[in-house]
Amino acid sequence: MFKYFPTNYVWNLSVDLAIEMGARIGEIEEMCAPLQEASKQPDATGTQAFRETWSRMADKLCELAGEDEARGRLISAGDKYGRAAVYYMTAERLQAHNAPGRLELYKRFLSVFNKGTQLAGENCEHVEIPYGDSHIAGLFVRAEGVQGPTPILVQINGLDSFKEMKYRVGAPAWLAKRGISSLVIDQPGTGEALRLHGMHAVYNTEIWASKIVDWLETRSDVDAKRIGLEGVSLGGYYCPRAVAFEPRFACGVVWGANHDWRDVQKKRLAREGNLPVPHYWEHVRWVWGAKSQEAFMEIAEKVHLDGILDRIKVPFLVTHGAKDSQIPLHWAQRTYDQLVNSPKRELKIFTDREGGAQHASFDNSANAGAYIADWVAETLGGRTTV
Numbered sequence: 001m002f003k004y005f006p007t008n009y010v011w012n013l014s015v016d017l018a019i020e021m022g023a024r025i026g027e028i029e030e031m032c033a034p035l036q037e038a039s040k041q042p043d044a045t046g047t048q049a050f051r052e053t054w055s056r057m058a059d060k061l062c063e064l065a066g067e068d069e070a071r072g073r074l075i076s077a078g079d080k081y082g083r084a085a086v087y088y089m090t091a092e093r094l095q096a097h098n099a100p101g102r103l104e105l106y107k108r109f110l111s112v113f114n115k116g117t118q119l120a121g122e123n124c125e126h127v128e129i130p131y132g133d134s135h136i137a138g139l140f141v142r143a144e145g146v147q148g149p150t151p152i153l154v155q156i157n158g159l160d161s162f163k164e165m166k167y168r169v170g171a172p173a174w175l176a177k178r179g180i181s182s183l184v185i186d187q188p189g190t191g192e193a194l195r196l197h198g199m200h201a202v203y204n205t206e207i208w209a210s211k212i213v214d215w216l217e218t219r220s221d222v223d224a225k226r227i228g229l230e231g232v233s234l235g236g237y238y239c240p241r242a243v244a245f246e247p248r249f250a251c252g253v254v255w256g257a258n259h260d261w262r263d264v265q266k267k268r269l270a271r272e273g274n275l276p277v278p279h280y281w282e283h284v285r286w287v288w289g290a291k292s293q294e295a296f297m298e299i300a301e302k303v304h305l306d307g308i309l310d311r312i313k314v315p316f317l318v319t320h321g322a323k324d325s326q327i328p329l330h331w332a333q334r335t336y337d338q339l340v341n342s343p344k345r346e347l348k349i350f351t352d353r354e355g356g357a358q359h360a361s362f363d364n365s366a367n368a369g370a371y372i373a374d375w376v377a378e379t380l381g382g383r384t385t386v
Contacts, residue, residue: 001363004032005039009274009325011050013362014090020365021086021168031057031087043278044096051091055105058087062112069119078120085113086168093160096279097286106195113164123176124167129185129215131208134199137192138185139163141172142221143382145179151226151250151380152181154212157190158233158256158360159287160277164191166232171369178377178384181222185212187238189287200289203302209242213249226250226380230372233276233360236327237261237303240335244311251315251379253372256324256360257332261303264327265296274325276359305335315344315379319372322349323357344379 002019005011015028031053038049061084068077088109095102117124123142128135143150153175155166163184166172172182186192187208189201202208209229217224228251231239236258243252258264267273268280277283281293290296316339320332329349336347348371350356355364374384 001358004028005036008039008046010094010276010278011035011039011046013274013276013359014050014094016358016362017165017169018086018090020170020362021089021165022083023086023090024083027057027083027087044099047094047096047099047278050094051105054087054091058084058091058112061087065116074119075121078116078118078122081112081116082120082168083116085109085116085164088112089162089164093162094278096282103195109164110192123173127183129212131199131211134197136185136187136199136208136212137163138183139167139172141167141176141182141184143179143181144176149221149223150179150181151228151382152183152216152222153228153230153253153376153380154209154216155182155184156187156229156231156235156238157185158231158235158258158276160190160283161232162186162191169365169369171230171373174369174373175376175382177386178373179382180373180377180380183212183216194287201287203241203299204245205238205242206245209249210246213246217248224248228252228376228380230255230376232256233327234258234261236335237305240305240309240312240316243314243316244305244308247313249314251317251376252312253317253319253376254335255319255368255372256327257318257320257335258327259305259331259335262300263304265300273328274359276326305338309335309338310340312339313341313343316342317346317348317372317375317379319348319350319361319368321357321359321361321363321368322351324359326359346375 003012038046061080065077065080092105125140127138127140163186166184188199193199216222229249230253232255236254243249285296288299318336339345350368354367356368361368
């Protein structure tokens with residue numbers, strides 16, 4: 001794990017995630033060098049300073065991209081807008097949900113991300129899946145070198161990630177090379193669903209997961225018999241729950257197991273384990289729509305997989321980092337042990353040898369992501385050779 005800030009795990013996590021999404025080390029240095037003292041300050045003070053330096057770099061990249069556009073250099077412009085979006089995203093993610101200007105920063109990030117993908121001609125289509133009175137937003141990435149309906153892996157967030165974050169880390173591109181399409185979504189409680197539409201997380205994830213499958217079944221470019229589901233971090237709870245109650249999924253993958261999130265919350269109240277974001281308790285109450293800490297803990301009591309996983313009768317891959325300091329490794333073993341009716345279950349622990357030993361492999365996603373992509377390709381009928 002790259003530790004730019006010796007005493008601040010949350011900020012180091014954010015920097016490492018930005019690097020995984022394509023941040024440049026020279027820009028990292030310019031943004032972070034003034035922040036050493038701020039990294040030791042309380043959340044409200046520190047995160048404001050972080051936002052200022054990272055947004056300043058993103059603003060500069062947007063100016064440079066505009067100059068490229070004016071000269072007709074659209075690929076270069078798209079690349080700079082894409083990196084600017086990573087920096088806006090990273091800054092927004094650290095803010096308190098009611099911090100002044102946070103929503104405007106999020107909208108700025110979305111606009112810049114979308115412009116970047118369009119100008120660079122990326123294999124990335126913004127889609128909207130009907131859900132209730134609104135919609136769930138997603139990014140659709142098409143398989144490469146495949147004619148007709150393709151297998152697809154739906155990819156969902158954890159507690160505090162975005163669809164654009166998962167897209168930039170690279171799994172959709174790795175899968176596309178293997179003949180697998182991707183749909184990366186902001187499910188309720190995350191990204192656009194939470195920020196723009198007020199959709200809070202729910203423990204019974206099959207409610208929204210089934211709507212995703214309904215929508216995919218209408219697409220002529222998707223093989224409805226080969227729809228998989230993957231979840232990262234808290235998605236390590238969301239995904240198995242959804243696969244258990246929605247039998248149309250053909251396989252499941254967790255990138256960082258999260259078998260008993262209620263226990264994790266109790267441990268965090270006792271100050272055990274690292275937190276993923278600043279303003280943590282305020283953040284989780286926002287995500288779950290809880291008006292008090294007591295109400296949140298009542299919701300958390302439902303967020304576990306005991307008594308559920310024997311319903312899963314499709315292949316399932318459980319992965320975890322050997323040095324995960326947020327979610328203990330034994331929860332990955334628990335998930336695997338309870339997949340008693342899966343015809344093809346596997347537990348893969350990522351160690352220092354291959355990298356990705358930290359939470360959800362944020363310290364080095366390439367080898368872990370390739371392992372997952374290969375397993376999905378083998379399971380859904382993609383390819384692992386060119």
